[in-house]
Amino acid sequence: MQLIYCIIEMEQVFKALAASSRRKMLDRLHIKQGVTLSELVEGLDMRRQSATRHIAVLEQAELIVTLWQGREKLHYLNPVPLEEISRRWLDKFSQNKAAAIISLKQALEENNNE
Amino acid sequence: MQLIYCIIEMEQVFKALAASSRRKMLDRLHIKQGVTLSELVEGLDMRRQSATRHIAVLEQAELIVTLWQGREKLHYLNPVPLEEISRRWLDKFSQNKAAAIISLKQALEENNNE
C-alpha cells in the first residue's frame, strides 16, 4: 500500500514540476511564504484563473499547502516531496554517475575506432 | 548565453521526467547500459514506434545518448542532466527545508487558534 501511494505521489510531483510556470511559483514561495493568489500570479503572464489551475496541480502533489485567512488564500511551500524525489530517485543516478560515464565513454571510443 | 542554454535544458529535462514510461526507461538503463531499442521497449506496454518518441524526448534532454552498431541502436544513460537539476534546483529547497516547515507549522497553528 505504502509503495503504491509513493508511486502515485511521485508521478504527481514530477508532473507538477514539468511546467516552468509552476516551478517559478515554487521559486517565489521559496523566497517568501504565505503569499496570496493575486500576489503569486504577478509577473506570470497568465490570468488569475489559469494560475489557480497550476496551483491545484501543485497542491495535489503536496508541494504547496494553502490556508484561508478571511477572503485571502495564503500559499506555503512544502519542500518534503522535492526531497523525497531527490532522495529516492535522483540520488541513485548520481551514485553510479562515474560508472555510467565511463561506460558511455568506452562505448563512444570503441565506436570511433571502427 | 550560458544561462539561457541552461534554462532551456532544464525545461527539457523536467518535461522528459514527467512521464513514468520515460523514467522507467532511465531506470532500466541505469541497471544495464548499451541496450537496444527492442530490448528497451520490452515490458513497457506500448508499441516500438511509440517508445521511439519517448526516446527522442530523452535524447533531446540529453538524458540518454545513442550509438549505432550496425542495424542496432544502442542506448546509454547520461546522468549529468539529473545531477544538474538536483544541484541547481532541488538542493536549494532542501537547504531551507527546516525554515519552510517551521513557517508552515506556525501558520497552521495560528490558524487553529482562531
Place this chain on the structure above:
DNA sequence: TTATTATGCAGTATTTATACTGCATGTCAA
C-alpha cells in the same frame, strides 16, 4: 449598505502529448 477586492466555478477553444497503423529502409545471416 454599497462598492471593492479576492477568489471560485463553468464552459470552451487551442495546443500539446501520446499511441496507433502501415509502409520504407538498411543490415545481417543462411
Place this chain on the structure above:
DNA sequence: TTGACATGCAGTATAAATACTGCATAATAA
C-alpha cells in the same frame, strides 16, 4: 540473393494540458 530482423518515417486519432472569458460568491472597507 533472399528472408528475417532492427529500426525509421508519415499520417492520424484521441486524450490531456493549458489558457481564456464571463459570471458567482464571500469578505472587507468606506
